[in-house]
Amino acid sequence: MSLESPISRRDFIRNGALLSTAILAGSAGAIPWLKGAGVAEAALMGIGQELRDVLNLETVNRILIEALARGGDFADLFAEQRFRTSIVLDDGKIDSVTYGYPRGAGVRVFRRHQTGYAFSDDIAYSSLLDAARVASSVVQNQSPVRPLDVTPRRIPPAFTLVAPAPLMGEPMKFDLLRRMDAAARSADPRIVSVRIDYVDEVRDILIGTSDGAYVIDRQYLVSIVCVPTAAQGSERRSGFSSLGGRVDQDYFPRRDPEGVAREAARQAITLLTAGPAPAGAMPVVIGPGWGGVLIHESFGHASEGDGISRGTSFLSGRIGTKIASPLLRVIDDARWANGRGSYTVDDEGTPGQRTTLIDGGVLQSYLLDRQSAGLLSMRSTGNGRRMTYRQWPIPRMTNTYIDRGVSDPASLLNGITKGFYAAEMGGGSVDTTSGNFNFAVRLGHLIENGQITKPVRGAILIGNSLETMGKIEGIGNDLVVEQTRGTCGKDGQMVPVGVGQPTVRFSSITVGGTAI
Amino acid sequence: MAVQTSTTIQETLERVRTLAERSGAAEAETYFEFITLAEARVREREVELIQQSAITGLGLRVLRDRKMGFLYTTDLRRNVIDELVLRTIALADQATPRDENKLPDQAFPPQGNLEIFDDAIAAMRPEQLIPLARSMEDNAVARDQKIQTTLDTRAGYAIGEVHFSNTFIPYQVFRSTTSWLTCTAVATDGGQKREGTYSDRKRIFLDLNTPERIGRKAAERALARLGAKPVPSTKVPVIFEAEAAGAFVGGLFGAFNGLNVIEQRSFLAGRKGQQIASPLVTIVDDGIQRRGLGSRPFDGEGSQTRKTVVVENGVLARFLHTVSTARRHNVQPTGNAARGYDSLPTVGPTNFYIDSGSSKPDAMIQEVPRGLYVTGTAGFGFDIAAGEYSQQVEGHWIEGGKLVRPVEGITVAGKLGDMLLGIDAVGRDLEFRTTFAAPTIRFKELTIGGV
Numbered sequence: 001m002s003l004e005s006p007i008s009r010r011d012f013i014r015n016g017a018l019l020s021t022a023i024l025a026g027s028a029g030a031i032p033w034l035k036g037a038g039v040a041e042a043a044l045m046g047i048g049q050e051l052r053d054v055l056n057l058e059t060v061n062r063i064l065i066e067a068l069a070r071g072g073d074f075a076d077l078f079a080e081q082r083f084r085t086s087i088v089l090d091d092g093k094i095d096s097v098t099y100g101y102p103r104g105a106g107v108r109v110f111r112r113h114q115t116g117y118a119f120s121d122d123i124a125y126s127s128l129l130d131a132a133r134v135a136s137s138v139v140q141n142q143s144p145v146r147p148l149d150v151t152p153r154r155i156p157p158a159f160t161l162v163a164p165a166p167l168m169g170e171p172m173k174f175d176l177l178r179r180m181d182a183a184a185r186s187a188d189p190r191i192v193s194v195r196i197d198y199v200d201e202v203r204d205i206l207i208g209t210s211d212g213a214y215v216i217d218r219q220y221l222v223s224i225v226c227v228p229t230a231a232q233g234s235e236r237r238s239g240f241s242s243l244g245g246r247v248d249q250d251y252f253p254r255r256d257p258e259g260v261a262r263e264a265a266r267q268a269i270t271l272l273t274a275g276p277a278p279a280g281a282m283p284v285v286i287g288p289g290w291g292g293v294l295i296h297e298s299f300g301h302a303s304e305g306d307g308i309s310r311g312t313s314f315l316s317g318r319i320g321t322k323i324a325s326p327l328l329r330v331i332d333d334a335r336w337a338n339g340r341g342s343y344t345v346d347d348e349g350t351p352g353q354r355t356t357l358i359d360g361g362v363l364q365s366y367l368l369d370r371q372s373a374g375l376l377s378m379r380s381t382g383n384g385r386r387m388t389y390r391q392w393p394i395p396r397m398t399n400t401y402i403d404r405g406v407s408d409p410a411s412l413l414n415g416i417t418k419g420f421y422a423a424e425m426g427g428g429s430v431d432t433t434s435g436n437f438n439f440a441v442r443l444g445h446l447i448e449n450g451q452i453t454k455p456v457r458g459a460i461l462i463g464n465s466l467e468t469m470g471k472i473e474g475i476g477n478d479l480v481v482e483q484t485r486g487t488c489g490k491d492g493q494m495v496p497v498g499v500g501q502p503t504v505r506f507s508s509i510t511v512g513g514t515a516i
Numbered sequence: 517m518a519v520q521t522s523t524t525i526q527e528t529l530e531r532v533r534t535l536a537e538r539s540g541a542a543e544a545e546t547y548f549e550f551i552t553l554a555e556a557r558v559r560e561r562e563v564e565l566i567q568q569s570a571i572t573g574l575g576l577r578v579l580r581d582r583k584m585g586f587l588y589t590t591d592l593r594r595n596v597i598d599e600l601v602l603r604t605i606a607l608a609d610q611a612t613p614r615d616e617n618k619l620p621d622q623a624f625p626p627q628g629n630l631e632i633f634d635d636a637i638a639a640m641r642p643e644q645l646i647p648l649a650r651s652m653e654d655n656a657v658a659r660d661q662k663i664q665t666t667l668d669t670r671a672g673y674a675i676g677e678v679h680f681s682n683t684f685i686p687y688q689v690f691r692s693t694t695s696w697l698t699c700t701a702v703a704t705d706g707g708q709k710r711e712g713t714y715s716d717r718k719r720i721f722l723d724l725n726t727p728e729r730i731g732r733k734a735a736e737r738a739l740a741r742l743g744a745k746p747v748p749s750t751k752v753p754v755i756f757e758a759e760a761a762g763a764f765v766g767g768l769f770g771a772f773n774g775l776n777v778i779e780q781r782s783f784l785a786g787r788k789g790q791q792i793a794s795p796l797v798t799i800v801d802d803g804i805q806r807r808g809l810g811s812r813p814f815d816g817e818g819s820q821t822r823k824t825v826v827v828e829n830g831v832l833a834r835f836l837h838t839v840s841t842a843r844r845h846n847v848q849p850t851g852n853a854a855r856g857y858d859s860l861p862t863v864g865p866t867n868f869y870i871d872s873g874s875s876k877p878d879a880m881i882q883e884v885p886r887g888l889y890v891t892g893t894a895g896f897g898f899d900i901a902a903g904e905y906s907q908q909v910e911g912h913w914i915e916g917g918k919l920v921r922p923v924e925g926i927t928v929a930g931k932l933g934d935m936l937l938g939i940d941a942v943g944r945d946l947e948f949r950t951t952f953a954a955p956t957i958r959f960k961e962l963t964i965g966g967v
Contacts, residue, residue: 279965512927
């Protein structure tokens with residue numbers, strides 16, 4: 001729900017299958033339970049078929065005319081229909097099965113930095129005309145602006161799915177979860193509980209814009225998160241692993257779901273005997289994949305256009321300047337195949353793209369939506385995203401990663417007499433004004449005399465963005481982009497994202513353990 | 517955005533529930549929400565955002581042979597809902613039967629007036645929010661020359677209705693209001709920028725802090741952070757100022773969640789009746805607190821809400837439950853089923869807080885020769901299963917009983933069990949601005965990770 005407490009507005013990323021809301025539809029034939037007659041059936045057929053029928057070119061034109069009746073730089077209509085399935089397996093049982101079917105549409109008007117927004121939980125023409133009037137009220141004392149007539153735009157897909165995972169039958173989904181549960185339980189007698197959360201969704205969107213675009217897209221997403229808990233005496237530790245992305249059904253057999261579940265169980269067991277993490281500043285090496293949470297927090301959020309156009313981000317006005325180690329290249333790629341943060345088109349009708357943010361340590365670009373691009377006299381980079389039709393788009397990351405370096409990962413440990421190796425990471429957050437950021441490590445190891453040694457428990461790691469990026473000493477050649485688990489929160493809006501990196505070495509990061 | 521009358525909603529819900537029961541559901545529950553909301557955001561005196569909308573959504577839970585299915589939708593057309601009802605019943609069949617799957621079957625007498633609805637908020641118009649937001653920003657900027665701008669200054673309100681019924685409990689409804697004011701000011705000093713946020717959220721409009729005060733406090737918080745530096749790693753007494761202590765108690769909530777306890781995912785599992793915190797500490801979940809942000813006459817599955825003392829003078833008294841977790845523990849539910857129309861009930865807080873103590877916050881600082889005063893925390897640093905804590909913090913260094921300089925870039929860590937037992941002072945400054953709250957608290961000793 002959009003009513004979350006305004007107390008904290010820190011931008012963050014977390015791991016876990018927290019999709020926000022969600023929904024809708026494959027062809028009825030592909031989803032057995034969708035067979036049947038009636039309007040529900042119609043709503044679930046074809047790509048946004050009903051959205052297209054109700055919100056045809058002519059209706060959309062009329063709504064946009066109303067939206068700009070008091071003036072404005074830009075208006076759009078965003079309609080969305082999702083079908084979401086979630087399954088919880090806990091204590092060896094299928095606890096609950098949920099279907100969600102939210103749909104609705106919103107109308108936005110903006111002029112310079114001013115935005116008006118209203119949505120409706122139904123997609124009736126009259127409701128959306130009302131929404132357009134409400135949204136237009138943000139603009140005062142201006143003459144009407146005539147929007148361009150919308151025409152359908154085809155955008156080449158970021159990648160294609162042959163048999164999208166959300167369309168597999170329920171028996172297959174249950175079978176996957178049961179197999180993972182059994183594998184995690186049998187990994188060790190000390191595993192006392194296993195919880196597995198499955199979520200998938202099919203999201204149809206329709207966007208009409210006052211500069212003449214009419215775009216329809218369908219996005220598939222699936223996520224499985226496995227959390228086994230181990231107990232010994234009074235000690236309890238949880239492990240974590242995940243599967244998913246915007247993937248085909250054959251992804252699961254290829255990824256060995258049992259192996260993934262056993263990996264989470266092994267983490268929990270390792271943590272039972274792990275010592276306390278160290279406290280204080282020291283050399284830190286961060287493992288590949290989800291370790292990219294560091295670049296997401298330390299740099300990614302600050303590159304987003306809203307903070308840039310307001311001048312509150314420390315990266316404002318820094319394009320073309322050196323901001324980090326010359327080793328560093330950072331990419332945001334909306335077209336990364338199967339990425340959790342990937343899309344063909346963003347939520348304001350701009351094609352998703354691959355953007356180089358940092359190259360050779362020099363800032364190359366920001367991540368922009370239409371409004372922030374307009375304010376900066378730049379072009380949108382296709383990063384305008386929204387959680388659902390109940391929110392307006394804001395600049396967001398997609399799949400953000402530190403690009404491959406040249407070092408052999410093992411060599412990055414050389415010369416460290418006492419340091420910290422971050423093996424498994426949790427979530428993180430950042431204050432984009434100061435650049436102070438943090439991310440949680442779930443499982444670490446000590447580095448002693450160039451070797452990874454004893455496992456240690458998790459701790460928070462902290463730093464200041466530019467300062468920390470200046471401390472990069474080496475980047476491995478083992479790039480992994482993690483596509484299964486990231487959910488990024490900002491201004492109360494949660495969106496799925498990917499993060500990634502190869503193994504990266506920092507001369508110093510503050511580790512928040514208890515051992516001094 | 518058509519507004520339906522209560523009668524229409526009641527008829528729709530009764531029809532849907534009856535259809536479910538006739539179609540094979542042994543038990544069925546409808547949960548319907550209608551929320552109207554508006555928010556205005558101002559920046560540099562101009563309206564940056566204005567939004568106004570209405571949310572309507574229906575959740576349907578069905579049980580068949582102790583197996584549960586759930587569906588939610590915002591599409592309320594009759595033929596759509598009817599189709600979805602049948603599918604949800606078929607869906608339930610795929611779940612595993614659980615003995616504890618049973619809807620509440622006890623109606624209870626009406627609660628006293630919780631004062632969670634304010635006619636003044638219900639009568640508000642979105643344009644009235646703009647001067648409130650402007651006032652916050654003006655007062656933030658007026659506070660000091662170093663405050664040139666704000667990052668996020670907004671005012672909003674929401675008016676909600678929850679309509680509920682199940683196979684055993686007749687249709688019931690409650691209405692509530694919320695209004696909020698929040699300001700994030702930015703202080704600039706040379707190349708250094710720091711933000712400070714102050715917010716308030718209340719059921720009754722007149723209970724809100726004034727926009728003047730909120731703007732001023734936001735500015736003061738931003739200014740206080742200028743020039744902050746890390747300190748060396750050490751072990752010292754640490755005071756959490758009330759708002760940071762409230763965030764701490766929020767992070768601790770999961771340890772009292774009855775589901776986590778029975779699934780061995782809480783470090784407090786098996787500790788009932790034991791001294792788990794300092795005798796100074798009493799922790800309460802109060803679903804019927806007058807004007808409470810988390811107060812409501814019944815919870816997300818129709819159980820009566822109540823006040824539950826979770827930790828009494830340091831002794832772990834009870835855990836918090838929904839109907840199903842209570843059955844698994846063989847105890848009574850506590851009215852803690854939290855949900856929206858689009859989610860199943862899970863154990864959640866109502867108004868969850870550390871009760872007020874007797875110490876003066878100033879005296880708590882004066883008693884510390886050398887230590888840390890924490891004003892803000894950040895990061896996913898609670899491991900509830902393991903009972904471990906590690907977060908990024910900021911605040912002030914204490915020397916000789918005085919706050920001597922601003923601090924940031926450090927961590928605070930400890931074992932949650934040791935931390936709770938080591939609380940050696942609890943302030944008398946409890947105030948509610950969110951659903952989690954605490955007075956100022958002082959930990960005898962925690963580990964600081966710094967330079």
